Amino acid sequence: MPSSLIIGAGLAGLTAARELTRYGWDVTVVDKGRGIGGRLATRRIEQARLDHGAQYISAKTTAFKHLLQDLSAQGIVAEWHLEQATLGDTNFNHSRYIGANGMNEIAKALARNLTVLTNETVCQIRTDDTGWLVETEAGAQYRADSLIVTIPAPQALTLLEKSHVGLTASDQQALSAITYHPCIAVMVAMNQPSLLPPPGAIRYQTGSVAWIADNGQKGISPDQPSVTIHASADFSQAHFDSDLSGIGQQLIDQVSEWIPASAVRSIQVHRWRYSLANQRYPGSFLAAAALSPLLFGGDGFGDGNVEGAFTSGLQMATYLRENLA
Ligand SMILES: Cc1cc2nc3c(=O)[nH]c(=O)nc-3n(C[C@H](O)[C@H](O)[C@H](O)COP(=O)(O)OP(=O)(O)OC[C@H]3O[C@@H](n4cnc5c(N)ncnc54)[C@H](O)[C@@H]3O)c2cc1C
Missing domain, CATH: 3.50.50.60 (FAD/NAD(P)-binding domain)
Structure with missing residues (x-):
């Protein structure tokens, strides 16, 4: 064999x-x-569940669409109805998928019956x-x-x-x-929902924040509100090796219109040295x-x-x- x-x-x-x-x-x-999954990463903070790596999946090829349909039939994958305005994406003509209970569940489902150490x-x-x-x-x-x-x-x-x-x-x-952008991800567990409008995510084209997503509106954090923030590639590059203790708050302050200070219960920061492959x-x-x-x-x-x-x-x-x- x-x-x-x-x-x-x-x-x-x-x-x-x-x-x-x-x-x-x-x-x-x-x-x-x-655990498994690499950048298909989901973390628990208190009762909240947060995707802090990949945020959603696009499917253009037939083989990948079939896999997602199969996982969707098992309740592992769901569609996230993001809007063109959310993504600022000119190529906006296909569905976006997520792990129904977090992106990491997709990896766990695929690993069933495999030898993974x-x-x-x-x-x-x-x-x-x-x-x-x-x-x-x-x-x-x-x-x-x-x-x-x-x-x-x-x-x-x-x-x-x-x-x-x-x-x-x-x-x-x-x-x-082959080169990658770094990304600093901030995870915020909260005691009240964010003020982000539906569908619960915004991509920014400029500034230190590139992305913010409400994991409650996304459907993966029903027991406690939570938000994921991704810093821009430039900000992440400039601050990657800095002491991260203040950076979480600094990034939250950039999106304070969506996250009232009184709503924040705890903050965690994750450094992705390799996030999106740009070359x-x-x-x-x-x-x-x-x-x-x-x-x-x-x-x-x-x-x-x-x-x-x-x-x-x-x-x-x-x-x-x-x-x-
Ligand atoms: C912040 C962020 C946001 C993203 N957003 C999106 C998005 O919205 N949509 C999208 O499609 N993609 C997104 N991506 C990219 C997407 O997550 C990746 O393209 C994809 O998950 C890569 O899969 P992979 O198997 O190639 O690599 P990985 O998932 O990185 O898997 C590689 C694995 O190798 C393991 N490994 C490394 N070194 C060793 C070693 N020496 N020995 C043993 N194991 C090792 C790692 O632990 C890891 O599990 C994002 C990524 C990040 C980080």
Whole structure:
């Protein structure tokens, strides 16, 4: 039975794992996180539930639409009726979807029946002509015929360097060209609803705040009002390494018309070093020149965002099935 080891249990890794498993492959997914889902991230603060990574999903391809329809029939995915004014989006002709109980539930649903190991940070990879050996910080070792790497490209390059795995100049150049915006996310648990008008989200084109969303109106935080704020790329870049203690309040002050000071109960801040891939590899994955199959994918490849990560995972699985089975 052909086997694959997948680094990263975000949407790209889980999609590749599901597809290969469906065809009888022996697949193990490892992730450094305590939970799965990567940037499909949902957090609980008090009784509130907040999405602090991806906010909604667009679906343009048939394969992704089918998956979302299936998850919708199971009650895992719902539609969020955002307006053109909310998104400031000229390309406003398709539906937006969310996890009905948070974005992370989508990842959990996709991981059902897969072998996904969490708290496993990959620190070394090695290859010979029989396959790959992957080692984690906890000292575990995993072997597989093929390796799929879905972590952001800058982190993948660091891992390769630490592992003394060389790439061809063109593969190295392709991965080095992929870049991401950082994003500082502020999560606010409140004791009364925000004043955001329906449908509960606004995207800003200028200023230090890029996005604000009311998780209650979104439908994922019925037990306590809560708001997620995303700082703009410029603000996040400028403040990424600063002490974050005052930054949450500073960003809340920027949107105080929607969040009365008396409504704020607690504030948490999360730093996403890699949020949206702004320079992407044109193809949906990169098959590197190596002794055994080595694929790089994720949202840094192809169309980006959640849907791009899905397509990348699917295409990597198809490539391996066609070239390794
Ligand atoms: C703030 C924010 C807002 C966003 N908003 C949207 C949006 O509204 N719509 C949209 O479509 N997209 C949005 N995105 C982007 C979207 O979340 C991503 O494009 C998508 O989730 C990426 O999936 P992925 O599988 O490629 O990567 P990830 O989800 O990042 O998965 C990679 C996984 O690799 C793991 N990992 C990293 N290093 C190691 C290691 N050494 N060993 C083991 N595991 C490792 C990580 O823990 C992670 O789980 C947003 C992202 C952020 C951060």
